[in-house]
Amino acid sequence: MLYDLVKENRSYRGYKEGYTISEEDLKDLINMARITASGANLQPLKYRIVTDSSEVDALNSLTRWAKMLTNITLPHEGKYPNAYIVVCVDKDICKNEETAKMDIGIAAQTILLGAVEKGLGGCMLGNFDKEELNKALSLTETMSPQLIIAIGKPDEKVVLVDTSDDGSTKYYRDENDIHYVPKRKLEDILIR
């Protein structure tokens, strides 16, 4: 059921480093994003697959993970992803990146749902320095990187919980490194 895929599709910040995702699988995921909705059907998004180990290392160090958890650094050593998809706006197609933001969300969620269906998982990463990324991947002037998606074989447990009475949406980890993600209850998001 789609609900189960959506539920399984969490932001994973720990992966089995020994698992290598194939280029073909990554292209399958991008091919799904290719046919999703796009404002004015402009299709301004371009995708850079990153599997080369030195480029992966560069992205592992320039991405910032779970910065709300100030007492730990994620991913843990030995649990880094070994593939990324960088979602860029082609400025030759769309000058204003803001107008492509919704397309990016639709594409990213589609890619991640596809990954979950393949027994994989990932994490959207918007917290990175664009200049550093441009340098690491030698992106051309026209490619404006907007979102990095880590993809791999998840190696951690993520649990959804209802927000408690204080309404906090801050995610947290317990002593066993289980990651808890509070979600607002249905009755709290329905406008009456």
Ligand SMILES: Cc1cc2nc3c(=O)[nH]c(=O)nc-3n(C[C@H](O)[C@H](O)[C@H](O)COP(=O)(O)O)c2cc1C
């Ligand atoms: C646009 C966007 C950007 C994000 N950027 C980051 C990021 O830079 N680093 C990170 O660790 N998580 C990032 N996340 C993941 C969120 O923290 C995550 O979605 C949230 O904690 C809820 O967890 P869930 O995805 O398992 O529901 C991002 C999510 C979105 C939608």
